[in-house]
Amino acid sequence: MKLKILVTAGDGIGPEVTNEAVAVLREVAALGGHSFEIEEKRIGGVAIVKDGTPLPDETLAAALASDAVLLGAVGGNEFEALPADKRPEAGLLKIRAELGGFANLRPAFAFKELTVNSPLRPEIVDGADILFVRELLGGLYFGKPRGWNHETGEAQNTMRYTKDEVARVARVAFGLARKRRKKLTSVDKANVLEVSQMWRATVNEVAAEFPDVALEHQYVDAMAMHLMNQPLKYDVVVAENLFGDILTDEAAVITGSLGMLPSATIGGKVNFYEPVHGSAPDIAGKGLANPLGSILTSALVLRYSGGLETEAAAVESAVRTVLEQGFRTPDLARSNPQGFKVLSTTEMGAKVRETVKKQLLAVSS
Ligand code: NAD
Ligand code: IPM
Ligand code: MN
Numbered sequence: 219m220k221l222k223i224l225v226t227a228g229d230g231i232g233p234e235v236t237n238e239a240v241a242v243l244r245e246v247a248a249l250g251g252h253s254f255e256i257e258e259k260r261i262g263g264v265a266i267v268k269d270g271t272p273l274p275d276e277t278l279a280a281a282l283a284s285d286a287v288l289l290g291a292v293g294g295n296e297f298e299a300l301p302a303d304k305r306p307e308a309g310l311l312k313i314r315a316e317l318g319g320f321a322n323l324r325p326a327f328a329f330k331e332l333t334v335n336s337p338l339r340p341e342i343v344d345g346a347d348i349l350f351v352r353e354l355l356g357g358l359y360f361g362k363p364r365g366w367n368h369e370t371g372e373a374q375n376t377m378r379y380t381k382d383e384v385a386r387v388a389r390v391a392f393g394l395a396r397k398r399r400k401k402l403t404s405v406d407k408a409n410v411l412e413v414s415q416m417w418r419a420t421v422n423e424v425a426a427e428f429p430d431v432a433l434e435h436q437y438v439d440a441m442a443m444h445l446m447n448q449p450l451k452y453d454v455v456v457a458e459n460l461f462g463d464i465l466t467d468e469a470a471v472i473t474g475s476l477g478m479l480p481s482a483t484i485g486g487k488v489n490f491y492e493p494v495h496g497s498a499p500d501i502a503g504k505g506l507a508n509p510l511g512s513i514l515t516s517a518l519v520l521r522y523s524g525g526l527e528t529e530a531a532a533v534e535s536a537v538r539t540v541l542e543q544g545f546r547t548p549d550l551a552r553s554n555p556q557g558f559k560v561l562s563t564t565e566m567g568a569k570v571r572e573t574v575k576k577q578l579l580a581v582s583s
Contacts (some may be wrong), residue, residue, distance in 0.1 A: 219252045221524050224284040226261040226277060226313070229306060230497025231507035231563075232290025235477075238286065238509035239516040239565030245571045246520060246529045249578045257284075258452075261313065262306035272309025278316055281488060283410050286523035287317065288515065289492040295499050301366070302543025304351050306497075314354055318486025320383070320499070321390040321517075322354040324466045324479060324494055331541040332474035333510055335550050338446060343472050346449040349398065350469065351391040352462025354483055357381045357413075359459045377413045377458070384420040390485060391456035392428040401432045402452035405441045417458065442468060475549040477508025480515035482522050489523050491515045505562035508547040510537055527582060536573035545569050 219292040227233040240256060247254040259277035266272050272292070273479055281287045292306040302308065326348045327564065333340035346400065361376030388404070404421045406414035418435055425433045436444065438461045444451070449472045457465060470476035479494035493511035501507055514537060521530035541550075548556040549564050561569065 219250075219526060220255070220489075220523055221252065221286065221519075222255045222284045223257070223519065223523075224277075224280050224287045225256055225258045225290075226281070226287060227290040228290055228292040229264055230499050230502035231495075232262070232497055234290075234505070234507045234563045235512035236288065236290035238563060238570070239512040241573055242513050242516050243519065243565055245574055246526070246533070246578070247555060248528070249575060249582075250529060252524070252526070257476060261309050261535065263294045265298050265309060266297065266304075266306060266470045266508075269469060270374040271324065272304070272306050277412065278313060279315060279379065284488055286519050287313070287488055287490050287492065288519060290512065291493070291497040293497045293499075311359060314483065314490060315360070317483070317488045318354045318355070319483035319488075319490050321387050321485045322352040322462065322481055322483045323394070323471070324352055324462070324481045325352040326350060326466065326469035326473050326479060328473050329478070329538060329541050331538075331583075332478065332550060334556070335387040335474035335552065336451075338471060342447070343449055343564065344485050346452075346472050348445075348452045348469065348472070349394055349454045350462055350466050351387060351394065351456040351459065352453060352466060353379075353383070353387045353459050354382075355459075357459035377411065379413055379417060379458070380390040381416060381420050383431075384417050385424050385484065388421045388456060389427070391454050392424060392431050392433075396428060397453040399453040400426075400430055402434075403441070403452055403455045405438050405455060405457035405465065406431065406435065407438050407461075408435070408436055414458070416490065417578070421456070426473050427559050438465070440514060441465065445469065445540050446471065462536065469582045470494070475508055477511050477515070477547065477549050479511050480517040482515070482516055484522060489519075491519050493521075505564065506548050507563045508549050509567050510547070510570070513537060513567065529578065532574055532577045532581065533570070536570050536577055539573050539577075540566070542567045542568075579580060
């Protein structure tokens with residue numbers, strides 16, 4: 219299998235975690251005789267500093283010419299004073315828009331070994347397996363008018379969707395639910411917002427195409443609570459861009475750390491892969507970052523762009539195995555209650571690679 223992958227590691231812990239994900243991809247390629255052509259380009263704060271823009275043309279062109287793009291993270295404290303359209307994050311939003319993927323799949327899976335790391339009781343989170351489908355190209359992030367008039371002191375953003383934009387993401391979510399536990403929860407704020415009323419009506423219409431999937435609607439505020447009280451109740455959850463952004467960071471409480479969450483964005487010209495977490499300036503450059511979210515993201519590259527299900531499953535199972543063996547990055551061992559073996563970012567990456575290798579060799583022998 220041939221795969222052209224563009225890596226945009228970005229800022230803060232982005233390069234640290236992405237190095238480990240790329241090393242896993244190289245290992246999988248070497249073991250299976252696959253040819254992964256991996257190229258790197260700048261995005262975010264590093265690109266602002268070197269190229270004067272958060273998304274250089276060269277990066278975008280390389281992204282559009284790839285089979286898959288793997289991002290680390292963007293953003294940093296030094297860019298906080300910049301206007302929204304000049305910040306590192308603007309580069310990320312632009313590349314998402316240009317690649318065109320509208321369905322951001324964010325699986326939140328509670329590894330049994332990490333339930334003790336959740337502030338929720340283990341019996342609440344054990345077995346949680348939720349697939350969030352976050353609409354990624356519309357809503358408050360992209361709606362117009364937007365802006366900040368410094369003279370009048372007025373600022374505005376617009377939550378806007380077309381019916382087609384809602385229907386296409388709803389179809390993806392229903393389709394995924396059909397292959398899982400056949401339950402879809404659609405999140406909105408239809409008790410207040412017209413956009414949400416249209417969202418709900420459209421999801422109801424699309425539901426007719428999927429009579430085998432049970433659909434429920436939740437208001438986003440209640441959903442934030444239900445997720446913490448009864449995460450086991452949920453299978454696939456579909457939400458507007460900002461609601462999905464917020465709920466998926468909340469899901470990190472279920473999985474034990476934000477550093478565990480991967481994502482894949484599908485439906486556009488080129489699939490886009492990124493862990494859910496950001497550049498974590500508070501721990502950057504110290505070898506403290508958890509690379510597992512990025513490594514699990516590389517598994518999604520293998521699955522959705524490579525069609526390499528065995529290899530994707532081997533990476534996921536290697537992550538489980540290293541956790542079973544008691545290896546942890548610091549975020550997964552806050553109080554070190556059971557004498558975990560605490561590893562640095564690169565050590566954790568190496569452990570996963572070693573385990574992936576053993577598992578893939580076992581499969582092929
Ligand atoms: P963050 O996700 O970077 O960090 C939140 C908290 O989680 C921090 O305490 C951090 O140390 C911890 N954390 C995150 N990832 C971790 C990992 N892999 N291992 C261990 N701990 C981890 O969010 P923030 O602090 O709100 O934002 C920091 C910057 O990142 C901002 O500029 C923000 O815009 C940007 N950001 C970028 C992305 C992205 O590029 N996809 C996503 C979210 C935030
Ligand atoms: C995420 C991030 C981004 C978002 C930011 C950095 C633009 O929070 O991927 O969850 O809000 O989409
Ligand atoms: Mn976010």
